[in-house]
Amino acid sequence: MKILGILLSTAGLAGVGVLALATPAQAVEAANCPGARTISSAQIFRDNKPPGWGDVKLVRDNCSQYWAEVTMDAKLPKYALTSAYLQQYGGSNSGRVLSCDSGGGTGAVTAGQRTCRTPKVKSLDTSTTFVAIAREFHNYGGGYQKISENRTARTR
Template identity: 80%
Template sequence: MKTLGILLSTAGLAGAGAIALAQPAQAVELANCTGARSISSAQIYRDHKPPGWGDVRLMRDDCSQYWAEVTMDSTVPAHALTSGYLVQYGGSNNGRSLSCDDQNTAVTPGKRTCRTPKVRSLDTSTTFVAIAREFHDYGGGYEQISENRTARTR
């Protein structure tokens, strides 16, 4: 009887393991996504005037995940920061905005890049735009001094 109890409990654990393994399959699929590419980009200008000092890109991979990525030409100076934003239009999340700040990765002094969280969208009516905003602290807190964006696209 004790052996039957051990067999049944082991079978139960094995069954639970099979269920647990089945659920992360989508996570594994998303983690293995390849083909990350820029689908729209724009130069970042201070006060909307050349010369450019970085780029903001709307990125997509083969699993239909989208994100915004900011890359500065050089590190951000003291008392400044730049953040990237991904804005979604259409679908059930119309108007949703994610930023590099959501991952505590804004471009701060000494850094050059940041990336927003990824959004998976299979809805072909949904479009996205990537935005870069530069802020500077002149002593009274951070104030936005410029904004640049990519074209709105899918």
């Protein structure tokens, strides 16, 4: 019986090793690029009036990857939609704007959710700057209409 227990625990440890090897590429990338930090943030106001309902952040990691994140204070109701946008200034992609719905993003914040992020953009060009923008939309039956927008400072 003792030998059976040892075999089962060894098999269990081997299974953990297999699980560790099967991590998604994004998790591996995150492990290789630690140090994600907010470099600029701004509060989100509904109808452009206080009180604030969330935050938009411009984030950078140690691999010079930039992205925008939006986090609402509470889960969105069924008629609301929020997204973060990353706008790039300078460099070969000047003027590019990516949203949470762009490939590599997590998808816009919809009913019952609180947060999303844009795809990550790598930039080693010191003349390139970025802005994170948050927009909130409401739909009461006539289609989504923007009710608020705020942005971070333009920075690198």
